[in-house]
Structure formats: structure tokens, C-alpha cells
Amino acid sequence: MSDCEHCRFAEEKELVVFEDELVVAVLAKKPVALGHILVMPKQHVTILEQVPDNVAERAFIIANKVSTALFDVLRINGTNIIVENGTAAGQTTPHFAINVIPRTENDGLKLSWAAKRFSDEQISMAEMQLQKEIQGAPEEQKQSEEKKETTLVGDNELVNHLKRIP
Amino acid sequence: MALTEDDLKNMSPEEIAELQKKNCVFCQIASGQVPAKKIYEDEHCIAVLDISPANLGHMLLFPKEHYSVMPQLPDELTGHIFGVAKKLSQAALKAFKLRGTTIFVANGMAAGQKAPHVLVHIIPRAFEDGIHLELPQNSTEEQQRKARNAIKAYLERFGSRVIKKPAAKTAPKEKAPEKEGKVAKVGVKKEKGYLYFVDKEGDIAKAKMARGGKKGKKKAIKAAKKKTVKKKAVKKKDTGELLDDIAGLFR
Numbered sequence A: 001m002s003d004c005e006h007c008r009f010a011e012e013k014e015l016v017v018f019e020d021e022l023v024v025a026v027l028a029k030k031p032v033a034l035g036h037i038l039v040m041p042k043q044h045v046t047i048l049e050q051v052p053d054n055v056a057e058r059a060f061i062i063a064n065k066v067s068t069a070l071f072d073v074l075r076i077n078g079t080n081i082i083v084e085n086g087t088a089a090g091q092t093t094p095h096f097a098i099n100v101i102p103r104t105e106n107d108g109l110k111l112s113w114a115a116k117r118f119s120d121e122q123i124s125m126a127e128m129q130l131q132k133e134i135q136g137a138p139e140e141q142k143q144s145e146e147k148k149e150t151t152l153v154g155d156n157e158l159v160n161h162l163k164r165i166p
Numbered sequence B: 001m002a003l004t005e006d007d008l009k010n011m012s013p014e015e016i017a018e019l020q021k022k023n024c025v026f027c028q029i030a031s032g033q034v035p036a037k038k039i040y041e042d043e044h045c046i047a048v049l050d051i052s053p054a055n056l057g058h059m060l061l062f063p064k065e066h067y068s069v070m071p072q073l074p075d076e077l078t079g080h081i082f083g084v085a086k087k088l089s090q091a092a093l094k095a096f097k098l099r100g101t102t103i104f105v106a107n108g109m110a111a112g113q114k115a116p117h118v119l120v121h122i123i124p125r126a127f128e129d130g131i132h133l134e135l136p137q138n139s140t141e142e143q144q145r146k147a148r149n150a151i152k153a154y155l156e157r158f159g160s161r162v163i164k165k166p167a168a169k170t171a172p173k174e175k176a177p178e179k180e181g182k183v184a185k186v187g188v189k190k191e192k193g194y195l196y197f198v199d200k201e202g203d204i205a206k207a208k209m210a211r212g213g214k215k216g217k218k219k220a221i222k223a224a225k226k227k228t229v230k231k232k233a234v235k236k237k238d239t240g241e242l243l244d245d246i247a248g249l250f251r
Helices: A005-011 A053-074 A120-143 A148-153 A157-163 B005-010 B013-022 B025-031 B075-096 B141-163 B165-186 B217-248
Strands: A016-019 A023-027 A037-041 A078-085 A098-103 B038-041 B045-049 B059-063 B100-107 B120-125 B194-198 B204-208
Touching: A005 A023, A005 A037, A016 A053, A016 B141, A023 A053, A023 B141, A037 A053, A053 A078, A053 A098, A053 B075, A053 B141, A120 B038, A120 B045, A120 B075, B025 B045, B025 B059, B038 B075, B045 B075, B059 B075, B075 B100, B075 B120
Parallel strands: none
Antiparallel strands: A016 A023, A023 A037, A037 A098, A078 A098, A078 B100, B038 B045, B045 B059, B059 B120, B100 B120, B194 B204
16 A cells, blocks of 8 residues: 555554544564554655654554553553654654654663763753744644645645655 | 651651652752752643753653652643653754754663653754764564554453543543534524433433533632542552552652
8 A cells, every 4th residue: 555664564463552533553563572562644655754743642642552462461550652763863754753662671672862961052052952942833833724735745845855755 | 867768668648759859959950049050841741952062952841740750640741741841842843954863861870861750852963973872673563563462452452441541631621512503404492401412312401401401610720630540549549550660760
């Protein structure tokens, strides 16, 4: 039906553990650990920024339920919830997905990072830039709640680039 | 004040929760007792720059109320927090002209959780940025299939009660106006405090309204609050044992 790997997964019912009208949870084909689950919107969207708010919220609520289920069913000690959003973050399939990964002590997975050091100026600058973007957001949203889709699909160079994932 | 093991043993779960909260640095950031570089704040959550960032602009988003792990969050709050996470991710992409963000949550120490407060990491990403969060394959599809039935059954059992709630919420809203409309056409004299509708036989029937037709806004809000409290309690029962285990690791 589709070229998208994730869209196809959603059709493979023997891998689906939960679905409703908006989202679907499937067992990963290349699991990081036994019980690794992908929660994704049924609609084919590439990155989080394109996922409608209600669908994104739903997807994370379901991811949380899946995580809780894994705790109880697999008797594990932890879960990681990871979104690789965009190619630079390691995203390889152009269909937004939330990874829910079961964790146990000494499972050999290294999902951590080393802290980097930045100058005070760099940090203040980043703080300002982020605040500016966030504070600008609500107005834009009100104006273009309907336009959103067109701007995202249309002339937003950044998003277009992200969509060009093979 | 130093506490001994015995002190802890004698404390009720509520007292321990209170103690955790008092000592929680993220609760202190939320209340303003500890300074932080705040990026976003609303009624329910707050986002600050991480003091040991993986990359420049690495943000921590967390609920203002103290929850140790994500499974404890009420659904509305989970939805709200990740709605905000979406906005923050978008802001990072725009602000730094980047090609990606990693959204990362650790539940439990085995997953790398270091503080007993739910934290959502939003990490701006660039190619070759030295962060290694690749997801290597360690299991097989065959094994996954074996685990499937148990997980699916659990989600179905859990889901029928908890997951499907939002759908039920919207349903009554749609029905109500429909009923009102039909009464007006027939021209029945409406008595206050009753709801009129066309019943199965096509006759006009009336039903007493739950609040007697009074628009008690305050009452409604109170009732809604009560509901959410009840919900929380129920959820705790389901996962209570499990959550105690995970939360207990931090005590």
C-alpha cells in the first residue's frame, strides 16, 4: 500500500498491540530490547512538528500506557521513551514514531550522553533565542491554525529538508 | 534534619512523598526557590535549560507537581506536557536552524533516570554532534511475536477502562443539543429542571436533570475536580505496587 515502512507495520496486524482511530502501537521489527514498541500516528507524518496537537498528545498518552504495560508484563526495571525527530537525531524512517524501550539493570544499552561545556554568553544567547521562539509561537498559532498545514508542507524550508529523509 | 532508616520505616507513604517533594530540586525550581534559566512556564509545567547539557539549548521539561515516574502522570497532564514538548522542539529547530531534536524520557534508574521527578529532555541535534543515542538491534522479530499477546492483552484490559475515556467525554456533548432541538418543534411546554426528548415510540418524554437544570458552574468545576481525584486513586491501585517499586528506588 505504501512505500513507508511504518505505514506497512501498522497494517501487519500480528505486530499491533494497540490501536485506535488516531494512533497505533506496534512491536518493533528491529527491537533494541525484547518488548520494544513503536507508537505512531496512523496518518503518515514525518516529524513531530507536523503531527496535529491532539494526535501528538494521544500518541504520548498511549506511549505512557505502553510503558506501564511493559513494566507489568515483562517485569522490567525501567523504560526509555525516545523520539528521534529528524535525520540529525538519527531518524531513519520518515514517519514519526515514539520508541518505548524496556530496560533492565546491566542490559548493556548505553543511552546517555556526556555533558558539554559552553560559555555563559553562549548559554544566555541560546536562552534568549529559545524564549523568543516560544513567546512568538502563541500568536502565530492563533492566526494560522488553519494555515498550519500549508505552511508546514509548503514554504518552510526547514521542514522540507527534514521531510527529505530517504 | 538527618533521618535514620527507622524514621523512614515509620513514615506513611504520604509523609515519604512529602519528604521527597521537599528535597526535590525540580520542585524547588518550579516554586522558584532554586534559580534556573527558564524557557517556558505555564500552570502545569515548566521548561528550563539543563545545567549539564548534551548540546547547547538542551531543555528539561517537567510537571510542577511532583511525580517520580511517567506512569504516575494523569493522562491529561501527559498530553499537556508533550503538547508543550512539541512546541519546545519546534522552537529549538527554528532558533538554532537545526535538523533534528531528540526527545528523551527515562523511567527508573535502569533506564538512566537520575532524579525522582519526571523529566522530559529535549535535545537539539546536529549531524556529527558527538551524541550517541543510536538504537542498536538486540532482539528479534520472532521473540517480539512471543511477547505480543501478553502486552496486547494487558493494554486491552487496561485500555478499556483508562485509555478510552477521552472518547466518552465528547459523546454527551454531541447528544444534548440534538434533544433540545426536537422539543422546540413539537411545542411542548417546558418545565424547568427537565430534559425533553423523543423516545423510542416517538412520544415526547421528559427526564429530570441531574442538577435540576441549574447552571452551577462552580459545582461543575468542583465535581470535575473530584472526578480527577478519583481517577488518580483508581490508577494508583492498578499500578500501585509497580510504582511503589520504582519510586522506592529513590528513597
